[in-house]
Amino acid sequence: MHTVAPHLDVQAVTARLSWPGGPVPALLWLPEVDSTNLELERRALAGPGAWPDYSVLGAEYQSAGAGRRGRSFTAPPSAALMVSVLLRPGRLAAGDRGAVLGWVPLLAGLALVRALERACRVRARLKWPNDVLVTAADGTEGKITGILGRVAMLGEEPLVIIGAGTNVHQDRSALPVSHAASVRTAGGHTDREALLIAYLEEFAPLYHRLRDGAADAVPGLRAEVEPVVSTLGRRVRAELPGGAAREGTALGLGPGGELLLDAGEPISAADVHHLRPAGAGGYAGARTRGAAGAGSTAGAAAAGRDGGAA
Numbered sequence: 431m432h433t434v435a436p437h438l439d440v441q442a443v444t445a446r447l448s449w450p451g452g453p454v455p456a457l458l459w460l461p462e463v464d465s466t467n468l469e470l471e472r473r474a475l476a477g478p479g480a481w482p483d484y485s486v487l488g489a490e491y492q493s494a495g496a497g498r499r500g501r502s503f504t505a506p507p508s509a510a511l512m513v514s515v516l517l518r519p520g521r522l523a524a525g526d527r528g529a530v531l532g533w534v535p536l537l538a539g540l541a542l543v544r545a546l547e548r549a550c551r552v553r554a555r556l557k558w559p560n561d562v563l564v565t566a567a568d569g570t571e572g573k574i575t576g577i578l579g580r581v582a583m584l585g586e587e588p589l590v591i592i593g594a595g596t597n598v599h600q601d602r603s604a605l606p607v608s609h610a611a612s613v614r615t616a617g618g619h620t621d622r623e624a625l626l627i628a629y630l631e632e633f634a635p636l637y638h639r640l641r642d643g644a645a646d647a648v649p650g651l652r653a654e655v656e657p658v659v660s661t662l663g664r665r666v667r668a669e670l671p672g673g674a675a676r677e678g679t680a681l682g683l684g685p686g687g688e689l690l691l692d693a694g695e696p697i698s699a700a701d702v703h704h705l706r707p708a709g710a711g712g713y714a715g716a717r718t719r720g721a722a723g724a725g726s727t728a729g730a731a732a733a734g735r736d737g738g739a740a
Contacts, residue, residue: 435508435599437490439623446627447486453634456485462507463487464494466514467593471582474516474589481516483641484634488513488626492595509600510612511622514593515633519641521586526644531581531590532686532698533640533648535560536655538577538592541633543658546574546596549628550618555660558680558689558702562596563660564616571660571704572611594629598622645685652683661689661702668700677705 440459447454463469470487473480491507505512515538519530539556546552546562554562554574562575575596582589597605597612599620605612613620636654639647656662661680668676668689678691680702688696 435506435620435622437508438488438626443623443626447630452631453484454486454630455482456480458487460487460489462491462493463489465492465593466512467578467580467591470514470516470591470593471580471589474591475582475584478584478589483516483518484637485516486513486630487516504606505595505597506600506604508622509598509604511596511598511625511629512593513595513626513629514591515630517590517592517637517641518587519590522588522644527588528686529645529648530640531588532688533651533655534590534592534637535577535579536659536683536687537636537640537651538579538594538633539575540655540658541629541636542575542577542594542596544632545625545628546613546618548632549621549624550613550616552613552616552618556655556658557704558659558661558683559687564611566611566616570609572609572615574611574613574616596625598625648685656683659683661704665705666691667703667705668697669703670697670700676700 438459444457446452447457449455460469466487466489469489473487489512492505492512517534522530536556536559539560539562542562543554543556546554552564552574554564557563560577561573562577563571564574565571575594577592577594579590579592582591597610599614600612601614602608605615613625636651640651662682664680666678666680668691670676676691676694676697678693680689681692682690684690684696686698688698689700689702690696
């Protein structure tokens with residue numbers, strides 16, 4: 431049975447993260463929203479001066495959260511960490527737009543992998559393009575975090591909003607499906623304040639390197655992301671927009687964060703399924719704990735990818 435979780439200690443988080451000592455210029459935490467991404471977008475468009483680069487909005491509960499391809503999810507109030515970050519990288523040259531936008535979800539995923547280990551003592555890996563997984567003792571993978579981005583335009587300036595939802599306090603009965611995961615079910619420390627602080631502190635320098643260096647920053651960032659992407663080196667099935675599908679071995683990440691297979695063109699948008707050997711019959715779908723109940727919010731992925739909490 432789910433134990434009622436305490437509300438986030440916003441004062442403690444703000445004291446640690448706010449300017450000038452921390453990376454966050456503005457942080458708003460609300461009792462309830464329809465969607466953290468949508469609420470942050472509305473506020474940033476209505477009053478952009480109040481929402482500088484790397485501003486943060488979170489909520490205890492989302493009433494209409496959605497993940498990729500319009501799927502819905504549920505999470506009890508205060509049980510998950512649901513937060514969105516506003517990125518304002520400035521006007522991007524045509525050659526830099528793909529590099530910057532394509533890497534944002536992957537960098538957020540890397541930050542969450544690091545934050546889960548740092549704050550919760552949970553070892554996690556990133557599934558391309560933007561799911562965070564933990565592995566149970568029996569080898570099954572559980573989705574603990576969904577990441578979803580959207581881009582709005584303020585005149586000529588792109589506003590990139592990256593939302594993340596991490597299941598924290600839920601026990602097995604409180605998760606929406608039997609194959610989701612949470613910090614609690616993974617045996618970690620269920621401290622939402624520590625996790626939020628760690629995530630925003632880990633994400634900031636990665637994003638700043640990308641923002642300031644654009645395409646020139648990609649090789650160094652890729653060298654940090656690829657080792658935590660559990661998709662690489664595995665046989666995968668990629669279900670592409672429009673219904674087509676491809677199978678192959680995932681070899682690496684492209685200059686815009688695309689998934690590179692051993693055959694065919696790079697993949698920039700797909701639902702990717704990890705496959706496992708199935709004897710003489712070829713490959714079968716891996717036993718993946720998917721569709722985490724936490725997730726961020728509806729919207730197109732920042733790089734045009736269709737990711738997030740399913």
